[in-house]
Amino acid sequence: MKKKKPVTRSSGIGDYAVFTDLLATIRKEKEVTQTVLAERLGRLQTWVAKVEAGDRRIDAVELIAVLDALKFDVTEFFKRLRRQLRKHEGN
Numbered sequence: 001m002k003k004k005k006p007v008t009r010s011s012g013i014g015d016y017a018v019f020t021d022l023l024a025t026i027r028k029e030k031e032v033t034q035t036v037l038a039e040r041l042g043r044l045q046t047w048v049a050k051v052e053a054g055d056r057r058i059d060a061v062e063l064i065a066v067l068d069a070l071k072f073d074v075t076e077f078f079k080r081l082r083r084q085l086r087k088h089e090g091n
Contacts, residue, residue, distance in 0.1 A: 015085060015088070016054055016057070017054055018081070018084050018088050019081060020052050020053070020054045021084075022077070022081055022084055023051065023066065024052040026067075026072050026077070026080075027048075027052075027070060030070050030071065030072065032070060034048040034049055034052070035048075037066070037069055037070065041065060041066065041069050051066075063077075
């Protein structure tokens with residue numbers, strides 16, 4: 001089986017990296033560690049670390065669970081993501 005390449009964080013940062021960077025930023029703004037977030041989700045800390053590093057992609061249901069665990073509004077997340085993506089497009 002061919003192994004998938006992880007999202008890289010080079011100067012050519014991809015859209016998914018913008019997404020994971022925003023997730024990590026919100027977690028830090030909420031002053032929640034990866035370990036605490038993982039506990040709230042019933043996951044391992046390594047799962048959170050892999051999501052934030054772009055090594056593990058998450059679906060919409062998982063995103064909602066993460067945002068709920070962080071007590072962060074889904075609509076506000078997407079507004080911020082759109083702003084970040086537009087900023088990224090300008091580079």
